[in-house]
Amino acid sequence: MDPLRQSPSPSSSRASSPRTFSCERLGYVGIEAVLDQLKIKAMKMGFEFNIMVVGQSGLGKSTMVNTLFKSKIWKSTMPGLRVPMPQTLQLHSVTHVIEENGVKLKLTVTDTPGFGDQINNDKCWDPILGYINEQYERYLQEEILITRQRHIPDTRVHCCVYFVPPTGHCLRPLDLEFLQRLCRAVNVVPVIARADSLTIEEREAFRHRIQDDLKTHSIEVYPQKSFDEDINDKILNSKIRERIPFAVVGADREHMVNGRCVLGRKTKWGIIEVENMAHCEFPLLRDLLIRSHLQDLKDITHNVHYENYRIIRLKESHALPRGPGWVNLAPTPSPTPTGTRASPGPGKVCRWAEDDSDEDF
Amino acid sequence: MASEVARHLLFQSHITAKTAHTSSQVSDHEQKQKDSPRSLTMSGHVGFESLPDQLVNRSIQQGFCFNILCVGETGIGKSTLIDTLFNTNFEGHESSHFYPHVRLKAQTYELQESNVRLKLTIVNTVGFGDQINKEESYQPIVDYIDAQFEAYLQEELKIKRSLFNYHDSRVHVCLYFISPTGHSLKTLDLLTMKSLDSKVNIIPVIAKADAISKTELQKFKIKLMSELVSNGVQIYHFPTDDETIAKINASMNGHLPFAVVGSMDEVKVGNKMVKARQYPWGIVQVENENHCDFVKLREMLICTNMEDLRDQTHTRHYELYRRHKLEEMGFMDVGPENQPLSLQETYEAKRHEFYGERQRKEEEMKQLFVQRVKEKEAILKEAERELQAKFEHLKRVHQEEKLRLEEKRRLLEEEIMAFSKKKATSEIYQNQTFMTPGSNLRKDKDRKNSNFM
Numbered sequence: 001m002d003p004l005r006q007s008p009s010p011s012s013s014r015a016s017s018p019r020t021f022s023c024e025r026l027g028y029v030g031i032e033a034v035l036d037q038l039k040i041k042a043m044k045m046g047f048e049f050n051i052m053v054v055g056q057s058g059l060g061k062s063t064m065v066n067t068l069f070k071s072k073i074w075k076s077t078m079p080g081l082r083v084p085m086p087q088t089l090q091l092h093s094v095t096h097v098i099e100e101n102g103v104k105l106k107l108t109v110t111d112t113p114g115f116g117d118q119i120n121n122d123k124c125w126d127p128i129l130g131y132i133n134e135q136y137e138r139y140l141q142e143e144i145l146i147t148r149q150r151h152i153p154d155t156r157v158h159c160c161v162y163f164v165p166p167t168g169h170c171l172r173p174l175d176l177e178f179l180q181r182l183c184r185a186v187n188v189v190p191v192i193a194r195a196d197s198l199t200i201e202e203r204e205a206f207r208h209r210i211q212d213d214l215k216t217h218s219i220e221v222y223p224q225k226s227f228d229e230d231i232n233d234k235i236l237n238s239k240i241r242e243r244i245p246f247a248v249v250g251a252d253r254e255h256m257v258n259g260r261c262v263l264g265r266k267t268k269w270g271i272i273e274v275e276n277m278a279h280c281e282f283p284l285l286r287d288l289l290i291r292s293h294l295q296d297l298k299d300i301t302h303n304v305h306y307e308n309y310r311i312i313r314l315k316e317s318h319a320l321p322r323g324p325g326w327v328n329l330a331p332t333p334s335p336t337p338t339g340t341r342a343s344p345g346p347g348k349v350c351r352w353a354e355d356d357s358d359e360d361f
Numbered sequence: 362m363a364s365e366v367a368r369h370l371l372f373q374s375h376i377t378a379k380t381a382h383t384s385s386q387v388s389d390h391e392q393k394q395k396d397s398p399r400s401l402t403m404s405g406h407v408g409f410e411s412l413p414d415q416l417v418n419r420s421i422q423q424g425f426c427f428n429i430l431c432v433g434e435t436g437i438g439k440s441t442l443i444d445t446l447f448n449t450n451f452e453g454h455e456s457s458h459f460y461p462h463v464r465l466k467a468q469t470y471e472l473q474e475s476n477v478r479l480k481l482t483i484v485n486t487v488g489f490g491d492q493i494n495k496e497e498s499y500q501p502i503v504d505y506i507d508a509q510f511e512a513y514l515q516e517e518l519k520i521k522r523s524l525f526n527y528h529d530s531r532v533h534v535c536l537y538f539i540s541p542t543g544h545s546l547k548t549l550d551l552l553t554m555k556s557l558d559s560k561v562n563i564i565p566v567i568a569k570a571d572a573i574s575k576t577e578l579q580k581f582k583i584k585l586m587s588e589l590v591s592n593g594v595q596i597y598h599f600p601t602d603d604e605t606i607a608k609i610n611a612s613m614n615g616h617l618p619f620a621v622v623g624s625m626d627e628v629k630v631g632n633k634m635v636k637a638r639q640y641p642w643g644i645v646q647v648e649n650e651n652h653c654d655f656v657k658l659r660e661m662l663i664c665t666n667m668e669d670l671r672d673q674t675h676t677r678h679y680e681l682y683r684r685h686k687l688e689e690m691g692f693m694d695v696g697p698e699n700q701p702l703s704l705q706e707t708y709e710a711k712r713h714e715f716y717g718e719r720q721r722k723e724e725e726m727k728q729l730f731v732q733r734v735k736e737k738e739a740i741l742k743e744a745e746r747e748l749q750a751k752f753e754h755l756k757r758v759h760q761e762e763k764l765r766l767e768e769k770r771r772l773l774e775e776e777i778m779a780f781s782k783k784k785a786t787s788e789i790y791q792n793q794t795f796m797t798p799g800s801n802l803r804k805d806k807d808r809k810n811s812n813f814m
Contacts, residue, residue, distance in 0.1 A: 029448050030664040031425075031474040037668035038420055039413045040603060047412050070405040096401040101410040146687050150676050229422075263405075291408040295415035303525045314520045 046104035055163025059193035064250035163193040187222040195247035433538025434490035442623035460488030562597035570620030619654035
């Protein structure tokens with residue numbers, strides 16, 4: 001290009017960090033109509049949400065998912081009539097489309113029967129991490145195609161709900177191992193399952209002990225403290241962080257209480273109402289996952305966890321991303337960074353100890 | 362497409378090979394995903410209808426970004442129209458008509474309306490259509506647009522990237538200003554629009570529409586549109602696939618190109634102050650739909666279709682650029698035998714190629730260097746030898762000279778000796794003759810006289 005043709009002013013080729021001028025508007029323009037345009041576009045496209053539930057069998061995972069989305073996502077299995085326990089950990093996903101007031105949500109729930117059920121549970125987190133990474137890999141492959149789709153189907157796990165058995169003591173070694181590994185790859189929300197077996201005081205004590213355990217082992221569960229952007233976020237999220245892990249009870253049967261029809265568990269000594277804040281913290285979980293932080297979960301998965309995965313993947317291939325049909329000649333690195341790639345705590349973009357220059361075209 | 366399915370199956374088989382723990386249920390899951398998922402009815406209120414609001418809140422937090430490119434001759438009213446559109450006096454002064462080349466000047470402004478923050482970038486073409494030779498007029502514009510796409514592509518391809526707070530500078534819409542001659546499109550306009558239509562959304566507007574009368578305007582619009590269609594220029598059509606805005610968009614599509622008048626001056630009409638241009642024969646009101654299409658333009662550009670413009674730029678124009686750029690660099694999705702080709706293989710192959718090339722070139726240069734050194738050495742040696750020979754020769758000559766001179770000196774000395782000897786003897790002889798002076802002299806004289814006789 002003829003250098004004379006380039007204008008002398010530096011802003012002609014690229015506004016890298018443009019000087020922005022604040023201007024005073026003198027009247028109505030109509031810019032805020034763009035919000036409506038966004039809404040229309042979003043409603044047309046529909047939303048996607050992928051959630052994974054992890055925990056030992058019998059903790060009420062399937063029931064919880066049914067309760068969360070108020071529909072029979074799975075047939076809740078009665079003990080005894082179940083198919084024989086699977087010998088290895090399996091991952092089982094179902095996808096449904098649910099609609100509410102014109103908003104379509106494509107919901108994918110992944111269950112993990114067999115987790116922690118064997119005698120030797122060593123490395124039982126590997127298949128789960130493998131599944132999560134596989135979804136990232138799939139998205140990455142779609143993203144680096146030359147001719148890519150208009151809307152890349154998003155199967156990445158946005159949230160992983162981890163069910164802690166209500167022992168009342170503290171987190172077990174299996175829980176700690178799993179949480180440590182998973183927190184770096186996906187948003188994890190721990191919950192105390194079957195909380196109706198704990199009294200309120202036991203619950204609080206258990207909760208505090210779990211929080212201490214998490215802090216000691218520097219496990220950052222959702223909502224991560226390091227991703228709070230401004231003061232409003234901080235205030236909102238610290239309230240949530242005080243109550244993590246939520247003590248929940250799941251139920252999909254309805255009973256009559258005081259003339260109202262509520263979801264609950266009927267026992268000889270009373271009916272535990274699922275949606276009653278005094279009984280359990282299910283409403284908090286539901287609000288966090290669905291009503292207020294769903295978009296945030298998706299954003300953090302996309303902007304942080306997926307980007308971290310992408311960085312690792314691109315670096316280890318020493319070159320550019322791979323196309324489809326690429327055969328993995330080198331074995332996939334162990335999905336658990338056992339220390340060679342110990343990240344110094346999650347940051348908005350994972351900063352590595354070595355200072356590599358960017359590899360680009 | 363068969364290749365898509367083949368690729369998918371190939372990928373699938375690799376996945377099942379990789380994760381040995383995961384049972385075949387995962388591939389079942391993929392099967393299920395290929396079929397459309399079943400719908401489920403809920404028995405109560407779950408609450409995810411707030412999802413669009415969550416999305417909107419996040420967008421409000423992030424802010425919006427919109428980039429407008431204005432192409433048109435100097436003095437046609439680009440800056441005034443932008444001022445009027447956004448109801449703000451952006452800083453600006455009249456540009457000169459004497460620039461030798463077309464330049465693009467970009468400026469970014471931050472506007473806020475209720476809780477929506479908009480980062481607006483206005484790019485103006487300075488000096489467009491002013492030169493005597495206008496052949497190079499549209500190239501800077503195309504280059505600018507490509508440069509913005511390139512910047513975004515580079516950011517997207519980085520390993521450590523931060524796309525969520527990247528300032529998107531890609532041009533979302535190009536307002537092309539047509540001068541109100543009333544006849545037809547100028548050749549320059551046609552050429553420029555043709556080169557831009559695959560890179561950016563073009564919305565043509567008729568500038569200074571108060572110079573045309575209503576009947577002429579209708580004919581002009583029809584003529585313009587037919588010219589654009591017959592020359593295959595793809596301008597931006599407002600989308601008609603969503604029912605809420607389909608009707609209004611369709612009707613607006615029929616009014617293209619918009620005939621606009623821009624003005625920031627306020628004139629009193631009736632009992633309110635409106636933006637208008639005052640002439641001795643009347644007042645042209647900017648926001649009066651009977652007078653000009655300004656309101657339609659603002660409605661379409663900002664209120665109804667801003668998001669769609671950004672969407673089209675990202676999914677159509679940018680993807681096209683990206684595909685061309687990557688293909689140009691030699692990357693493909695599908696290899697020669699329709700086998701899925703990986704970027705890795707291509708990259709490795711290219712890397713080897715370039716590496717080999719480099720090796721070869723290095724070798725060549727080395728050889729060349731060695732050769733040159735040899736040559737130089739030879740030359741120098743030759744010169745040295747010559748010099749040596751000359752030196753010898755000179756030495757010899759010098760020696761010979763010396764010998765000769767010695768010889769001559771000897772001879773001279775001998776002569777000198779001989780002469781001095783003779784001198785000595787003659788002196789002695791002369792002294793003797795002076796003792797007997799007369800007789801010898803007479804005898805000599807007589808002898809001499811007798812010789813004569």
